[in-house]
Amino acid sequence: MKKVTYIEAITQALYEEMERDERVFLIGQDIGLYGGVFKATKGLMDRFGAERVIDSPISEVYIAGGSVGAALVGMRPVAEIQFADFITPSMDQIIQQMAKMRYRSGGAWTCPMTIRVCCGGEVGGGLYHSQINEQWFFSQPGLVVVMPSTPYDAKGLLKAAVRGEDPVIYFEHKRLYRSIKEEIPEDDFVVPVGKAAVRKEGKDITIVAYGLMCHKALEAVAMLEKDGISCELIDMRTLRPWDRETVFESVKKTSRAVLVQENSKTGGVMAEVSASITEDVFDYLDAPVSRVCGLDVPMLPFAPPMEHFFLPNAEKIVRAVRKVMEY
C-alpha cells in the first residue's frame, strides 16, 4: 500500500474511473491544460485527451447544465466547481434539473453525474474562497451529498459517486488536500454511500463531525481522553442520506452528544442531526444535545485571528464536551 494525500486520492479515483468506463468525462475551469487550480486533475488531459477532460468557460451554470444534459444521454460526467463559493450560478441547474430529473420523469430518466466542489476554510481564503455550502444541498431531496475526511474515503466515495445512478455533490475540503496522508489499497474499492465511520470508539459521549471537523474532533478526543472522558467519534462521510442508525446506536450507548460542523450554526446539517436524535432516541439522552459550529455571520473572515475565532477547533469542542459531561 502506498501513502497518498487526499488530493492524490481524488486524482487516482478520477483516473481509475476514466480507465474503467469511457462514458466518464471531466469538465471544469482550468482542469485540463492547467491540471486544475489545486492540481486535482493533473496529467489527466495528457492521458485521456481534451474531449474527456474539458476546459470549460467561466460559467458554472454551463458546467452544471452541460453535465446534466450529458448525463441524460448516457454519459457519466464529473464536473468540478473550483470554489464552493462560486456554485450559486449553477443552482438552477442543480436544484431544478439535476436533483429532480428522476422524480419528474417518474423514474424513466436518471441523472448519474458528480459535481466535485472544492470547499472549506482555514486556508486564509477570505469571504469568497472559504465557504462550505453543504447545507443548501443537504436539504435538497433528490441529491446525494458526501464529504470525505480521509484519503481512503476521498477515493472510495468519489468512485462510488461516479458509479451511482443518482446525482452526487462531492465536497472536497481544500484544507485537507495536502495536510493528511494515508496508506490506501491499490486495488479497486468503493466506500458505500450512506455509511458513517466510527473513527474512535468511546463510552461517555458521542461526537459527530464530517470533513475537516473530524480532524479537529480527533484532537479534542485525545485531549479529553487525558481527563478520563471517553469519546466516540463518528465521521458522517455521507451527509445525505446520513447514517442515522450509526449515530443513534452511539447515542443510545453514551446518552450524550456533541455535534460539530464548520458551517454557520443556523439551519445546518447538525441542526437536522440534533432534531433527529431528540425525535428518535430521546429517552436515551442524559443531557441536551450540543452543537459546535461556525458563527452565524457570513463565512469566512480573512484575518487569521478572526478566521480562528469563527471556526470550530479542538479547544471549542473540548469546552462543549466538558459542559455536556457536567450536566
Added chain:
Amino acid sequence: MEYKVIVPPLGESVVEGTIVKWLKQEGEKVKVDDPLVEIMTDKINVEIPSPHDGVMKKHLVGPDTVVEVGAEIAVMEVEGEVEQAKTFQVKPEDGRERIPREQEVKPAPEEFVGTAVHHEHMGIHADEAAIEKGIKAVKSSPIVRRLAREHFIDLRKLTGTGKGGRVSKNDVLKYIEMRHSVDIIRPDFIFPGAEPEEIIPVTGVRKVIAEHMVKSAFTIPHVTTFDEADMSALVTWRRRNVDKIEERHGVRITYLPFIAKAIIFAAREFPWINATFVGDNLHVKKYFNIGMAVARENSLIVPVIKHCEQKSLLEIARDMKELGDKANTDRLTIEEISGGTISITNAGVMGALGSTPIIAAPQVAILGVHKIVEKPVVRGGEIVIRPILNFGLSFDHRVIDGGYAVQFLRRLIEFLEDPDSWLLNVI
C-alpha cells in the same frame, strides 16, 4: 448499656403495626433472637426478635398501641457496648407516605441486616407507584427516567452528582451496580467474610480421580439395579456378638465383611460379575480382590483387599481397618490399591439411602452399600418393621446383561438374609 428497641421494617409497604402482646416482661432475661413482642400488621403477625442478650428493662408502649416502623418501643439493658439501632420515620411531617428502604435499614444493628436485605429483595422490584413518584420528584433526564423504570429504581433514593444535584445516568448505573453488589454480598450471612467465589485448582490426586471418573463414566455404559435386603438376622447376630468379637479379637466388625463374603458366594453362581474387561476379552477371575472405597479429606481412594475368598470375616475386617488407617495417613502402596476384581462403596456410612456408583474400570461391577434403616415391610400380609439395606449394583452393560446382574444381586441378598447357612464356615 441501655439499648432502645426499634420496630424494624415489617414488610413491603407496611408502615405501622399494632402491639399484640409483650413476650418478654419487664425485668425478664432475654437471649439474642428471643421473640420480644408480637406485632400485628395488616398482612401478618410478626414476632420481633431480640438483637442482643440482656434484660427487658421497660416497655414504652402497651398492647393495642399502633406503632410506626422505626419507632422506639422498649428499652433493654445489654452487656457491654453494642451499636444502637437508629429510629427512623416512615411518615414525614408532610403526611406523604414513604416506604422504608435500605437507606433507613442500613444503620440497623447487624442482627437486623439479614432480615432487612432479605426484605429488600422481596420487595424492591414491585412498587411501580413509588418509582413513578420518584421520577416526578427528582430532576432527571430521559435516560435516567428510562433506567428507573427498567430497573425499578425509586430515584429519591439516589444522591445526584450532576449539576445542582441532578441525578445523572452514571449515578443510576452506579446505583444499579451497587444494588447488584448487594446481591453478591448476600452469601456473607452464610459464609461470614467470604469472597463470593472461591477457586480451587483441580490438581494432583484430585485430577487423577477426575480423569479416572471421566474414563470410567464415559467409556462404560453403566446400568444400576436396586434391591433391598432384610438385614434382621444379620443385625441381630452382629448385635449379639460384636462386643465379644472385639474383646476377643480386637477388631470391631462391621457389615462390610459379611457383604464381601456374600459377593463371593453369589459370584460362584454368576462368575462374570467378578471380572475385568480388557481389550476384546472379559477376564473372569477365580479369586476375589475386593476394592473398598475409603473417603479421605478432599479425596477418595480404593484400597484392595486381596484374596477375600481365602480370608475369614475377621481377617477381612482386620485388613479393612489396616488399609483404612493407611489410607488416612497416606501410607498405602501402589500394590495395595491395584489388582481389584470388583468393588464396594459404602455411601450408607454417611447416611445415603441410594446411589448409582461409577465402576472402577476395567472392573465390570461395583456394589453400592447404603444405610440400614428400619422400614415398614409386609411379611405374611402384615406390616412389620425391619432393618432394610438398599443395594445399588452398577454393572458394565457391554458384558453383563441386566437379568444376570439382577439375579446376582438377588442371590447376594439371599445370602445376607440367611447368614446361618454359611456364617459359621467363614467366621
